[in-house]
Structures are given as C-alpha cells and as structure tokens.
Amino acid sequence: MFKRFLGAHPENDKRKTKSNHSIYHVVSRGDGWAVVQSFEQISAADFFYRNRDLAGFTNPTRAIFSSLRELVENSLDAADQSGIPSDVYIRLSYDHERVVKEADEVKSKDENLFDNDVNSSEPKVYRLRVADNGSGVPARHIPSAFGQVLFGSKYKLKQARGTFGLGGTMALLYGQITTHKPAFVVSSTGGARIYMYKLVVDIQRNRPIIMDRKLLLNKEGWRGTIVEFSLEGDYAKAMSRILEYLKQTALVNPYANITFIDPKGRLYRFSRVTTKMPPPPKETKPHPYGIDVETIQRLIRITPCRNMIDFMRNHFHRVGEKTAHNFLESAGIGKTRTPKRLSQEGIVRLVKMMKRFRAFLPPDASCLSPIGEELLKAGILKELKPEFIAICQRQPSTYSGHPFIVEAAIAYGGEIQGKNDIVLYRFANRIPLLYDEASDVSWRIIKRINWRRYKVTTGMPIAILVHICSTKVPYKTVGKEFIADRPEVKREILNGIREAARQLQHFLTKREHVEKERRRLSTFSKYLPKIARFSTELAGKEKAPNIKKLLSSVRKYEEN
Amino acid sequence: MKKTKSATLERKKEIITALEDFGLNLYEQMEKGVFPSIKMPSRSIENIHYSSDLRQYVLGERAVRRSARNIRHIRPFTQLVWAAYFAHELAKHRKTSTLRDVYYSAQAYNMSFKDQPESNNIITDLETVSGFAREDFNVFPEERSAIFGDLTIEYTVPGYEGKQLNLTSHPDGVMIGPALTSAEFAKTGADKVIAIEKGGLFTRFVEEQVHKKFNALLVLTAGQAPRATRHFIHRLNKELNLPVSIFTDGDPWGMHIAMVIISGSANAAHLRGLATPDAKWSGVWASDIVEYKLPSDPLTDIDVKRLYELQKDPRYEGKLWQKEAKKFLKIRKKAEQEAFSRYGLTYIVDEYLPAKLEAFEKS
Incomplete structure (x- = not known):
C-alpha cells in the first residue's frame, strides 16, 4: 500500500536504481579525454537524496506540496485496498520548537542579517501530520515501508495511485535532511496492538534506523496509519496548489472525507457525498505485449513449469492453452522445451516474437478501477457545482500491453466561471495532475478540437475532465505531472472528449x-x-x- | 371655393373612419378567436410598376399578409396597430406630428422602435394599408420648403379656422408646413407656378419681383421636394388649374428633382395625389448650357452613372428627357442655376426666364 516499487515495467528508467548501482564520477578534461576519477557505490536512498528533483522535491514550495501529496495518496490507496471509504486527516502546522530556537539564535547575532518574520514567504519549518483509516501496515514492515526507498507493496500489476514506491519515504527523507528530525509512524491493521515507531533513514545504506518503538493496546479496534514529521517548506507559496490539489482529489474521490488544517488554523473540509466505491482492481499477470527480456528471465528463475505451453499459460495475462499453442507454433519455439533451458538468444527471440504475434487477446480491464459515471458525476457536482455534466467512459484499450481506460467529462455552467480558455482537470489513477498542463496530451487535444462544431464558443463556462487509469500510466517524466503523447491513449482521450462534447452539444441545442x-x-x-x-x-x-x-x-x- | 373647403373636411372624416374600420376589423377577428391579420399591397421592387395612364408609379396586384400568428410579424404588426391608433388620436384632436415625433411617442406606449427607419417604415405601412398619405394623418417630415406669391389661403387648423393669409405677406416666403398643407385656397391672382430648386435663387426671384413680372407663385423645393410640397404643387395645379414649371440645376440630379414632382417616386407608389404630371421642367437643360454658353463643370463619374440609370427609367421615356440626358452625356458638362450670374444679376429674370416661359406656353 505504500508506494514502493521495483521496476515492474522494464521500460521504466527508475529500475536501474533498484539494485545497488555504481555511479561513476567522470571528469571531463576538456581535451576530449575523460578520466575515471573514482568509483563508489551509492544506495537508492542516496541516489534520490542527490536527485530529489526527480521525485518532485525541487524547491521548498514544491517540496511541501509533494510531501503532502505523497502521503495523502498513500492514505487513499490504503483505504481503497481495504474497501473502506477513506477518511484522511491532514494537519500542517508551524514547528514551534524550531521557530523559537531560531529566534533565540538570531537575537544573539546581528538581527538585521536574519529575517525572522513568521509571515514572510521565506521557507520555514512545518510539521506535517497525515492520518488515515486505511488498511494499516503490518508491524514488521513499518520501518522499511517508511525508512527505505523503493520498498513497498505496489510491485504488482494493478492500478494504484503510486507507482514508483518512492514518494512516502522521499517525503520523510526530505524532512530529515532539512530538519534533522526523526519521523513518527503509528499504524495498526486493526489487531490487538498499535505500533508506534520513531525512525530516521540511513541514507547511505538505504535502511531505516529505529530510534524508538512503542506498543499500545488497540482497545478501540482502530485501523489506519498516522505519519508525522517535520520538514522545511514554503506554505505561503504552495497554498493555492495544495488547496487545488485537495479539491481535485475530492472531485475524483467523492467517497472520501478529506480534512485539512493549514498552519494558520484554517479548516478545509471536503466531505464525501457517497460511500459507494469503485470496484477494487484485481491483480494481474503481465501481458505478452508489455514484456521484456529481464522480466522473462525473472519468470524463468521462479517458474515451476516444465514446458513452454505451461509457462505461457501460467505467467501471462490472457494466454490460454490454444493461444499458447498457436503462438509457440508460429514463433517456431518448441512446445515441450523446458523454460529453464532457454538460451540467452532464445529468450531475446521469445520476447521479439511475443511482440510480433498478432493473436494475443488484448488485456482485460479487471486490473483497472475507473471511477465510473455515477461517482464521477457525484464528484463533479460536489466540487464544481455545474449546471450540466456529460460523462463518457471509454471501453478498455491498451498500449504496449498495458490496459487503460479513459474517462472524459465536460461540465458546463453553474459555478464554473467562463474564461477565455477551457478549464482542464487532468487525472491519472485518481491523482490530480497539476503541473505542466500545456505539455499534456489532453491539453493538445483540446486545443485541436473545433469547438464551434459543438456549439461551444470562447468564454463559455466549461470545464473538461480527463481521467486515465492504467496499470502503467504513460507519464512522460518521473514527476508524474503529464501524460505522454501515445497514439492509442491520444485516440481514446480524443474520442472520449468528443463523445462528451456531443452530449454537451445536445444539451446546448435543447436549451x-x-x-x-x-x-x-x-x-x-x-x-x-x-x-x-x-x-x-x-x-x-x-x-x-x-x-x-x-x-x-x-x-x-x-x-x- | 366653398366646395373645396368641405372636401378637405370630408377627407379628414374619411381618414378617421378608415382608421376606425381598420381597428374594428382586427377587433372582430380577435373576438372570433382567430389571430388578427391584414392584407395589403406588397411594396417590394417587383410589385412597383410605372403606369403610363396615371403617369406615376403604382403598386401591382401582389399582396402580402401580415398576421399576429407569425412570430416574425407580430412586432411590426403591433407597431402598425399602434401607429393607426396614434394617427387616429392626432386626427381626433387635430394635432400634428413629425416622423421624429412618432418615433419618440411610441416609447410612451412601451412600443419602442429600434431606430427611426423602422418607425418611418411602419408609417409607410399605414399609408399602404389605408391608402392615405402620412400628411393626411398629420404626420409631417421636418419642413424646409416655402411658397411666395399672390395666393390667399384660409386655415383649417384649430385656433386659426377661417383666418386668411396672403402668401406675399412675408418676403422669405411661407413655410409649407402642416397648417398650409391643410389650408383651403381662398383666391389667387397668379396664373402660373414656378418651382425653384435652390433657396438663393428663390430669394433673388422675390427680390426681382418675379411673382409680379410673371404673375406667378414661387415655390422653393429646397432640393428634392418633400411630399407635402409635392402634394401642395399637385393641389395648385388641380384645384386652381395653374400650370407649373420647374427650374433646377442643369445636372442629372436637378433633372430628377423636376421628374419626381412631375411623376412621383417609386417609394410613394402606394399613394396618389403627390404627382403633377402636367408640370414642366423648364431648365436648366443641357442644351441651355450650350445655347447660353453658361459657365460649367465637367460631369463626374457618379453624374454619368446616374444619367445612364435615368435613361432606362420608364419616367424618362419622353422626348425632351431622352434628348437632354443624351446631350448631358455628349457635352459632359453641368451647370448650376447661379451660372447665369456671369451675365449680371438680373439676366436670368430679364432674358432667360421669359424665353423659357414663352417656349413653355407654346408647347
């Protein structure tokens, strides 16, 4: 449930960091010759510590936003998986201890050199607390789940908000390097005990260091997770994004209660309007089209199958007896061969043939969990209060062996403001995407559509919502901010928006x-x-x- | 003369009755539970024909139906009914109004017109539907034309009934306004009417005692003659049997000012009593420019274009008109009435006018 990930998909660049990997510090001498200066090995935690931009911790504004977001998404995922409508409580407060201490320090020095104004927009130290009613983390996993980068429960082929198994720990890591303080994690899976951990990340070894551990009796039968830690950030600058993020999150999670108390003590509450949740996604096997050599090698290592037919049938999504026969025949691979005896060339050939074979059935969408028309409508009504909503859920489709479903909605009128540009809300696996809108494929599609055909003119109060859910969302960057321009995805989004636009046109014509x-x-x-x-x-x-x-x-x- | 007086009053009565019948017709239709509608001759270009019998434009057979049932008609229809009501009020109280005034008055009834042309158009509809001119309904355009000469009129407007006025009483002439238009002709010593296009020449004629020298009534048309003035000229010709000659500038525009007085305009095809078919255009002709060696300007492109248009106009079928239009195109010159000033101030009165009138009488 917490975002840990070990390169489930080989084309994912992040994979490289999963094993202990060597980094070469290469110094260019400027004459075209490069000299290898030194060799050293760094841990995954160290890698992200050095490259925290990759995970969205670029600056204090982004960092506070990303920390909050990562923890909220973990909480929502945890609740989704337990099938209970989420209750997420977020509190962001000034870290008083720190402020007072610094103030004392400043007094003893030259006061003019330090800006000690609490209201200024300088980065300050905050305390972030996120509590949920999710499934909870088993006691023995708590330290690793929160103190080790790329450790987690999401290394599975099913739709979840998190993908890289990185976010939660990155947030704690960021807090640690900016404040030198341990993080507190409290969790219970609803058993007899509640576990409390105080821990820090050993960055160089990518290991949690447990500083304190407590057991409490869980008399009330509480279940969930609470994370609390200090971090440096700039809430004043991040505020609008955070609120927008929460609003959009509430929009696509209409069954969630989200409570946020900001450092000024202001309460923002996004209440659920339904307790109905989308059916949870099922775990699935990899589809032959999405496979690569590394995955095959791993499967071969663990497979109990003695022949290729069984191997194909047991380890791949939507491959049955008949398909396995047909495939192996047309690929010219012996049906009775033992998988473990496949040569290196044989494996490469197998992957190549898999990608070429046309008769594999497309992946089914049981591993996906679209929001659904009813919930989407409820969410849009609740957060945007429009006069009219058109929703189109597309049939499942695939790109490179990854199933995906596009949901598009258009909301019109009501409390939506008429602007020169259409307002676009983008979501991927129920996460709002807030940055880099103009690079997103949806944005470009909207720009290309001839809106006058749908009776839409500039300045009309219109909001468009695009949700894509997939076992692997085609993000263009690690920052999870915008969707890449995949032709299959593009077609689905375009058709989805068009369908919704046609409904809007009907409505406008009728009106x-x-x-x-x-x-x-x-x-x-x-x-x-x-x-x-x-x-x-x-x-x-x-x-x-x-x-x-x-x-x-x-x-x-x-x-x- | 008593006869004409009663005729004027008779006409007023007719108008009031016509308006009341119009209202009653609509009322009865509504009482029957049907949407009121009216039928009137179409004023579209295709339905305007030149009648050589009447020597003016007339409307053809085509009729249009305006119905309150039709969403596109109901607004103009309502405006028309209002206009009838307003005209009836004017007639009943013997008040006069202008087109501008109509436009503003509508607002008091929450009947606002979107602009002046819209309200003017409704008044034209009322003329078409009733067969009376707007002047009959006491709706006048802004006045600018005048008359001077030995004609005694008797007012019929409230407060002046029976009062008489000789039209030589003011040297600037008397404005042809609502009061004069509705006045009766009591007596006249004149034996002809001279209509003049421009104010400058009109004043000169008064100063030069043209009315005495030629025993004439002088009418200033001030450019294209207003309908009230055309109607007035028509009456002078019909009721007093006075021949009318018209003096305009020597160009296609002056020529057409004369023609509209003589044969009327297409815009007024739905009306009678505005044209004076026996009136004569007495100059300035193209041939006068040559004959009198008048100072002249070259014709502009627009002038030439207008001449070609006029040549094709059915009203210009007459020999004189065709000849002069051709001549203008040949000499490519035009001259204003003031051009005669090169021969001295009184030349036009002493030489040109007598020659023209003489030729006119002979014809």
Whole structure:
C-alpha cells in the first residue's frame, strides 16, 4: 500500500536504481579525454537524496506540496485496498520548537542579517501530520515501508495511485535532511496492538534506523496509519496548489472525507457525498505485449513449469492453452522445451516474437478501477457545482500491453466561471495532475478540437475532465505531472472528449430551443394584448377582446 | 371655393373612419378567436410598376399578409396597430406630428422602435394599408420648403379656422408646413407656378419681383421636394388649374428633382395625389448650357452613372428627357442655376426666364 516499487515495467528508467548501482564520477578534461576519477557505490536512498528533483522535491514550495501529496495518496490507496471509504486527516502546522530556537539564535547575532518574520514567504519549518483509516501496515514492515526507498507493496500489476514506491519515504527523507528530525509512524491493521515507531533513514545504506518503538493496546479496534514529521517548506507559496490539489482529489474521490488544517488554523473540509466505491482492481499477470527480456528471465528463475505451453499459460495475462499453442507454433519455439533451458538468444527471440504475434487477446480491464459515471458525476457536482455534466467512459484499450481506460467529462455552467480558455482537470489513477498542463496530451487535444462544431464558443463556462487509469500510466517524466503523447491513449482521450462534447452539444441545442420557445411565448404575450388594446380603442369598444385563448393556443401548438 | 373647403373636411372624416374600420376589423377577428391579420399591397421592387395612364408609379396586384400568428410579424404588426391608433388620436384632436415625433411617442406606449427607419417604415405601412398619405394623418417630415406669391389661403387648423393669409405677406416666403398643407385656397391672382430648386435663387426671384413680372407663385423645393410640397404643387395645379414649371440645376440630379414632382417616386407608389404630371421642367437643360454658353463643370463619374440609370427609367421615356440626358452625356458638362450670374444679376429674370416661359406656353 505504500508506494514502493521495483521496476515492474522494464521500460521504466527508475529500475536501474533498484539494485545497488555504481555511479561513476567522470571528469571531463576538456581535451576530449575523460578520466575515471573514482568509483563508489551509492544506495537508492542516496541516489534520490542527490536527485530529489526527480521525485518532485525541487524547491521548498514544491517540496511541501509533494510531501503532502505523497502521503495523502498513500492514505487513499490504503483505504481503497481495504474497501473502506477513506477518511484522511491532514494537519500542517508551524514547528514551534524550531521557530523559537531560531529566534533565540538570531537575537544573539546581528538581527538585521536574519529575517525572522513568521509571515514572510521565506521557507520555514512545518510539521506535517497525515492520518488515515486505511488498511494499516503490518508491524514488521513499518520501518522499511517508511525508512527505505523503493520498498513497498505496489510491485504488482494493478492500478494504484503510486507507482514508483518512492514518494512516502522521499517525503520523510526530505524532512530529515532539512530538519534533522526523526519521523513518527503509528499504524495498526486493526489487531490487538498499535505500533508506534520513531525512525530516521540511513541514507547511505538505504535502511531505516529505529530510534524508538512503542506498543499500545488497540482497545478501540482502530485501523489506519498516522505519519508525522517535520520538514522545511514554503506554505505561503504552495497554498493555492495544495488547496487545488485537495479539491481535485475530492472531485475524483467523492467517497472520501478529506480534512485539512493549514498552519494558520484554517479548516478545509471536503466531505464525501457517497460511500459507494469503485470496484477494487484485481491483480494481474503481465501481458505478452508489455514484456521484456529481464522480466522473462525473472519468470524463468521462479517458474515451476516444465514446458513452454505451461509457462505461457501460467505467467501471462490472457494466454490460454490454444493461444499458447498457436503462438509457440508460429514463433517456431518448441512446445515441450523446458523454460529453464532457454538460451540467452532464445529468450531475446521469445520476447521479439511475443511482440510480433498478432493473436494475443488484448488485456482485460479487471486490473483497472475507473471511477465510473455515477461517482464521477457525484464528484463533479460536489466540487464544481455545474449546471450540466456529460460523462463518457471509454471501453478498455491498451498500449504496449498495458490496459487503460479513459474517462472524459465536460461540465458546463453553474459555478464554473467562463474564461477565455477551457478549464482542464487532468487525472491519472485518481491523482490530480497539476503541473505542466500545456505539455499534456489532453491539453493538445483540446486545443485541436473545433469547438464551434459543438456549439461551444470562447468564454463559455466549461470545464473538461480527463481521467486515465492504467496499470502503467504513460507519464512522460518521473514527476508524474503529464501524460505522454501515445497514439492509442491520444485516440481514446480524443474520442472520449468528443463523445462528451456531443452530449454537451445536445444539451446546448435543447436549451437553445427552450430559450427560443420562451422568447417566442413572451413575444406573443407582450404584443397580443397591445394589439387588442389599440384595436379596441380604434373600434371604440368598451371591452377588450378575449385573447387568452389565442395565447394558450400558441403554447399548446408548440408543445406538440 | 366653398366646395373645396368641405372636401378637405370630408377627407379628414374619411381618414378617421378608415382608421376606425381598420381597428374594428382586427377587433372582430380577435373576438372570433382567430389571430388578427391584414392584407395589403406588397411594396417590394417587383410589385412597383410605372403606369403610363396615371403617369406615376403604382403598386401591382401582389399582396402580402401580415398576421399576429407569425412570430416574425407580430412586432411590426403591433407597431402598425399602434401607429393607426396614434394617427387616429392626432386626427381626433387635430394635432400634428413629425416622423421624429412618432418615433419618440411610441416609447410612451412601451412600443419602442429600434431606430427611426423602422418607425418611418411602419408609417409607410399605414399609408399602404389605408391608402392615405402620412400628411393626411398629420404626420409631417421636418419642413424646409416655402411658397411666395399672390395666393390667399384660409386655415383649417384649430385656433386659426377661417383666418386668411396672403402668401406675399412675408418676403422669405411661407413655410409649407402642416397648417398650409391643410389650408383651403381662398383666391389667387397668379396664373402660373414656378418651382425653384435652390433657396438663393428663390430669394433673388422675390427680390426681382418675379411673382409680379410673371404673375406667378414661387415655390422653393429646397432640393428634392418633400411630399407635402409635392402634394401642395399637385393641389395648385388641380384645384386652381395653374400650370407649373420647374427650374433646377442643369445636372442629372436637378433633372430628377423636376421628374419626381412631375411623376412621383417609386417609394410613394402606394399613394396618389403627390404627382403633377402636367408640370414642366423648364431648365436648366443641357442644351441651355450650350445655347447660353453658361459657365460649367465637367460631369463626374457618379453624374454619368446616374444619367445612364435615368435613361432606362420608364419616367424618362419622353422626348425632351431622352434628348437632354443624351446631350448631358455628349457635352459632359453641368451647370448650376447661379451660372447665369456671369451675365449680371438680373439676366436670368430679364432674358432667360421669359424665353423659357414663352417656349413653355407654346408647347
């Protein structure tokens, strides 16, 4: 449940960091010759410590945002997996101890050199606490789950928010290097005990160091996880992003209660509107199209199968007896060969043939958990309060052997503001994507659509929502900020938006009709009485003619 | 003369009755539970024909139906009914109004027109539907034309009934406004009417006592003659049997000012009593420019284009018109009435005018 990951997908660059890996410090001499200066090995934790930009900890603003986000996503994932609607409680406060101490220090020095104003937008030390009602972490895994980079429960082929098994620990790691303070983790899986850990990360060894451990009796049967630690950040600058993030998270998780108390003591509460949750995703085997040599090698190492037919059937997604036969035949691989005896060349050939073979069934979507029309509608209604919602859930599709589902929605009117540009909300596996909007494939698709065809004009109050869920979201960068331009994904998003846009067009057309009819009726009821009045005067009559019948006939005629 | 007086009053009565019948018709339709509608001759270009019998434009057979049932008609329809009501009020209280005034008055009834042309158009509809000119409904355009000469009129407007005025009483001339238009002709010593296009020349003619020398009534059209003025000229010709000659600038535009007085305009095809088919255009002709060696300007492209248009106009079928239009195109010159000043201030009165009138009488 906590984001640990060991390169489930070989094309993922992160994989390289999973084993203890050597880094060569190469110094260029400027004459074209490079001299290898020294060799040293660093741990995964060390690698991310040195390259924290990769994980979204670029600066104090980004860091506080990313820390909060990583922990909230872990919490939501934990609750999703236990099938309980999430209750996430987030508290961000000033770390008083630190502030007071620093203030004392400053007093003894030159006060003009230090800006000690608590209200200024300088990076400050905060204390972040995130508590959830999720499945909890088994006691023996707590130290590693929070004190070791790339350790976790998500090394499985099913949809989850986290992918890299990195975020939670990165947040603690970041807190540790900026404040030199241990983190507190409290968790229980609902058993008899609650476990409390005080720990720090041994960066060089990628190991947790347990500083304190306590056991409490779990009389109330509490289940969940609480993480609390100090970190340096700039809340003033990150605030709008954090609030936007929480709002959008609440939008796609309408079954979650999210409570946030910010450092000024302001309470933001996003309440659930339903307790219905999307069906949880099932774990799945890798699909032949998404396979690579490394994966095969690993499978061979662990497989109990004695022949290729069984090997194909047991380790791959949607490969049955018949498909296995057909494939091995057309690939020219002996059906009775023992997998363990495959040569290096044989494995490479196997992978190559798998990618070429056309008759594999496409991956099914049981490992995916789209939000679904009903929940999406509830979420949009709750957070955007529009007048109209059109939702389109596409059929499951695949790219490179990874199943994915696109959900698109268009919300119109209500509390949505009319802007020059259409507002776009992007989500991947129920995570809001807030940065690098213009690089995202959805953004480019929206820009390309001829909106006038759908009766949409500039300045209309419109918000578009695109959600893609997949066992492997095609992010373009490690920062998980925008979706790459995969043709299969692009087509699905385009068709999804178009379908929703058609619904919007229907709505707008209908409304236009209603409006036109309303104007028509009001025209008649404005002018007919005047005609009656002036003709009565001209004719010198006392009583005006009865035009009620005429007016009602106009209405009746139109309704037919 | 008593006869004409009663005719004027008679006409007023007719108008009021026509308006009331119009209202009653609509009222009865509504009482029957049907959407009121009216039928009137179409004023579209295809339905405007030149009648050589009447020597003016007339509307053809085509009719349009305006119905309150039609969403696109109901607004103009209501405006038309209001206009009828408003005209009826004017007639009943013997008040006059202008087109501008109509436009603003509508607002008091929450009947606002989107602009002046829209309201003008509704008044034209009312003319078409009733067969009376807007002047009959006491709706006048802004006035600028005048008359001077020995004609005594008797007012019929409230407060002046029976009062008489000789139109030589003011040297600037008397404005042809609502009061004069509705006045009766009491007596006149004049035996002809001279209509003049420009104010400068009109004033000169008064100073030179043209009305006495030629025993004429002088009418200033001030450019294209307003409908009230055309109607007034029509009456002078019809009721007093006075021949009318028209003096304009020597260019296609002056030529057409004369033509509209003589044969009317397409815009007023739905009306009678505005044209004076027996009036004569007495100059300045193209041939006068040559004959009198008048100082002249070259024709502009627009002038030339207009001449070609006029040549094709059915009203210009007459020999004189075709000849002069051709001549203009040949000499490519135009001249203003003031061009005669090169021969001295009184030349036009002493030489040109007598020669023209003489030729006119002979014809």
